[in-house]
Amino acid sequence: MADKIRIAIVGYGNLGRGVEAACDKCPDMDLVGIFTRRGPESVKAKSDAPVYYFDDIFTMKDKIDVVVLCGGSATDLPVQTPMLAEHFNVIDSFDTHAKIPEHFEKVNAASVKGSTVSIISVGWDPGLFSLNRLISQAVLPEGRDYTFWGKGVSQGHSDAIRRIAGVIDARQYTIPVEEALESVRACENPELTTRQKHTRECFVVAAEGADLAKIEAEIVNMPNYFADYDTTVHFISKEELDRDHSGIPHGGMVIRSGKTGFDNSNNHVIEFGLKLDSNPEFTSSVLVAYARAAYRLRQEGASGCKTVFDIAPGYLHPESPDELRKKIL
Amino acid sequence: MADKIRIAIVGYGNLGRGVEAACDKCPDMDLVGIFTRRGPESVKAKSDAPVYYFDDIFTMKDKIDVVVLCGGSATDLPVQTPMLAEHFNVIDSFDTHAKIPEHFEKVNAASVKGSTVSIISVGWDPGLFSLNRLISQAVLPEGRDYTFWGKGVSQGHSDAIRRIAGVIDARQYTIPVEEALESVRACENPELTTRQKHTRECFVVAAEGADLAKIEAEIVNMPNYFADYDTTVHFISKEELDRDHSGIPHGGMVIRSGKTGFDNSNNHVIEFGLKLDSNPEFTSSVLVAYARAAYRLRQEGASGCKTVFDIAPGYLHPESPDELRKKIL
Numbered sequence: 001m002a003d004k005i006r007i008a009i010v011g012y013g014n015l016g017r018g019v020e021a022a023c024d025k026c027p028d029m030d031l032v033g034i035f036t037r038r039g040p041e042s043v044k045a046k047s048d049a050p051v052y053y054f055d056d057i058f059t060m061k062d063k064i065d066v067v068v069l070c071g072g073s074a075t076d077l078p079v080q081t082p083m084l085a086e087h088f089n090v091i092d093s094f095d096t097h098a099k100i101p102e103h104f105e106k107v108n109a110a111s112v113k114g115s116t117v118s119i120i121s122v123g124w125d126p127g128l129f130s131l132n133r134l135i136s137q138a139v140l141p142e143g144r145d146y147t148f149w150g151k152g153v154s155q156g157h158s159d160a161i162r163r164i165a166g167v168i169d170a171r172q173y174t175i176p177v178e179e180a181l182e183s184v185r186a187c188e189n190p191e192l193t194t195r196q197k198h199t200r201e202c203f204v205v206a207a208e209g210a211d212l213a214k215i216e217a218e219i220v221n222m223p224n225y226f227a228d229y230d231t232t233v234h235f236i237s238k239e240e241l242d243r244d245h246s247g248i249p250h251g252g253m254v255i256r257s258g259k260t261g262f263d264n265s266n267n268h269v270i271e272f273g274l275k276l277d278s279n280p281e282f283t284s285s286v287l288v289a290y291a292r293a294a295y296r297l298r299q300e301g302a303s304g305c306k307t308v309f310d311i312a313p314g315y316l317h318p319e320s321p322d323e324l325r326k327k328i329l
Numbered sequence: 330m331a332d333k334i335r336i337a338i339v340g341y342g343n344l345g346r347g348v349e350a351a352c353d354k355c356p357d358m359d360l361v362g363i364f365t366r367r368g369p370e371s372v373k374a375k376s377d378a379p380v381y382y383f384d385d386i387f388t389m390k391d392k393i394d395v396v397v398l399c400g401g402s403a404t405d406l407p408v409q410t411p412m413l414a415e416h417f418n419v420i421d422s423f424d425t426h427a428k429i430p431e432h433f434e435k436v437n438a439a440s441v442k443g444s445t446v447s448i449i450s451v452g453w454d455p456g457l458f459s460l461n462r463l464i465s466q467a468v469l470p471e472g473r474d475y476t477f478w479g480k481g482v483s484q485g486h487s488d489a490i491r492r493i494a495g496v497i498d499a500r501q502y503t504i505p506v507e508e509a510l511e512s513v514r515a516c517e518n519p520e521l522t523t524r525q526k527h528t529r530e531c532f533v534v535a536a537e538g539a540d541l542a543k544i545e546a547e548i549v550n551m552p553n554y555f556a557d558y559d560t561t562v563h564f565i566s567k568e569e570l571d572r573d574h575s576g577i578p579h580g581g582m583v584i585r586s587g588k589t590g591f592d593n594s595n596n597h598v599i600e601f602g603l604k605l606d607s608n609p610e611f612t613s614s615v616l617v618a619y620a621r622a623a624y625r626l627r628q629e630g631a632s633g634c635k636t637v638f639d640i641a642p643g644y645l646h647p648e649s650p651d652e653l654r655k656k657i658l
Binding site for chain 2: 018021022024025026046047097100101104121126128130131132133134135137138139140141142185260261262265266267268269270271272273274275276277278281282284285286289292307308309310311312313314316317318321322324325326328329
């Protein structure tokens with residue numbers, strides 16, 4: 001077996017713990033360290049990987065092949081990814097779609113300067129869903145694609161509810177509308193409004209004596225988050241929330257329907273779907289597969305920032321091109 | 330707009346006609362010729378592309394960017410792809426899974442010698458299904474994948490029935506078993522026999538006075554083709570066959586379920602599915618998207634034989650990397 005790929009994790013929240021577990025399933029990888037701003041005293045790793053202060057990573061350049069960044073897209077990654085990309089091959093899951101071009105430019109400049117490979121916006125959306133949008137558009141140029149999310153927990157929407165006065169805790173599920181899915185799968189190419197594509201279901205723990213009607217009104221009328229959706233609110237106890245809604249499931253589907261033939265007489269549907277018990281653990285698993293790709297690309301001399309669009313799929317799989325052609329092509 | 334990609338089609342059966350129609354949907358492509366062994370007198374193209382004798386292609390090396398080979402895997406492609414790969418960038422849909430490594434070696438030698446790019450075994454299986462097997466294995470190393478085909482027409486099985494004495498015409502459908510699909514999607518990781526995965530349904534036109542019971546017995550007991558499946562046989566009239574079974578639909582799904590977390594407590598399902606009105610027209614559309622990739626790779630100086638595993642997805646889509654990051658990542 002060739003040398004193992006030496007992985008470092010930066011940030012040890014849900015995503016970092018997911019990467020730790022995902023590395024454990026890859027015999028070709030070695031988790032050499034977990035780096036956090038909180039430092040080793042306040043972090044107990046699940047594996048036997050050592051924990052370091054974030055700043056120590058710069059002293060370990062020759063011990064790390066790929067850094068997997070596990071911070072948030074709002075404030076962590078815009079700073080950390082370019083900073084680290086100058087010194088390490090890096091992977092991140094930057095998911096603020098509108099800011100991807102700007103992030104790409106910064107990370108690319110750092111990677112070119114440092115002769116490293118960086119892969120940004122890795123996960124399932126952006127990530128595997130993006131791949132499927134791209135491939136299905138390329139194969140069926142005359143057609144239309146739709147992305148549905150859920151059923152799954154939206155952390156951003158759950159947080160928005162928690163900020164309402166009188167709310168102790170909350171969990172929000174995004175749910176695709178079944179009729180919309182059916183119409184898309186039937187090649188009807190529907191025009192769908194935001195409201196027609198997804199509904200939102202909220203489970204809310206209110207403080208004793210709180211005005212439930214007022215909380216519900218605040219939720220369903222909240223601009224951007226809920227006002228454009230049909231939203232249902234259920235008030236439940238803290239015990240019920242912890243018992244029934246402690247998971248972080250998610251998923252969804254990318255569906256493209258398109259026509260072929262000179263007379264457009266034939267319809268085709270391409271559908272890619274995910275059903276995930278744990279959104280962060282699945283995202284982490286995608287990050288780790290792309291860490292393998294970053295390592296191999298750097299071994300071949302590549303440098304600069306890439307996305308899932310730039311990575312030949314073979315780089316993701318531990319087996320050799322020969323074996324892959326023989327076994328799964 | 331940059332120069333158009335000049336496409337040539339070799340072979341003008343269902344697949345060749347599909348490539349002709351698919352090129353028509355790609356503003357960045359120009360179909361410069363259809364090459365057949367039958368020659369221009371006996372072929373009427375649907376588009377205004379000129380038709381030539383196969384041998385004439387070697388006189389047109391500077392007028393063609395990519396040759397899309399549309400012959401069969403049994404006898405045409407094993408000869409034609411290596412022969413043409415020495416002189417042209419080529420795409421084929423070679424689908425004899427067991428012989429892919431041997432075909433790859435021959436085509437690669439020709440492409441290296443001629444400094445061309447060849448992409449073999451392009452379509453949906455091998456092709457997009459293979460891609461999904463690879464990606465889902467890489468993302469969920471602890472798991473299991475299943476490929477189901479159908480509902481769709483199997484030409485090979487239909488042909489096998491037509492060879493039986495007393496059979497005038499026949500159409501065979503491969504159908505996934507619903508219970509097997511449900512079990513796989515429920516992460517039960519079932520062990521499935523051939524019989525448990527698919528059923529086969531046959532529509533047969535028998536000659537007048539033929540022994541129907543004998544034909545049915547010959548079908549359901551035919552080794553390799555039917556003996557391992559639950560097969561149903563319907564005898565219908567030629568009119569019914571032509572009216573209800575003239576299409577060539579197909580499809581299927583690649584499903585992988587896998588576990589993540591140190592305690593394997595989270596299940597995930599990745600599913601890629603196709604529902605195709607016309608198997609050859611869809612396969613052709615995939616071929617044309619990969620023709621774009623072959624052209625671009627050759628422009629960058631690449632050479633040698635590739636498969637879908639070696640092609641970064643961005644090469645398939647007509648838009649620029651910048652635009653793709655902005656619009657669909």
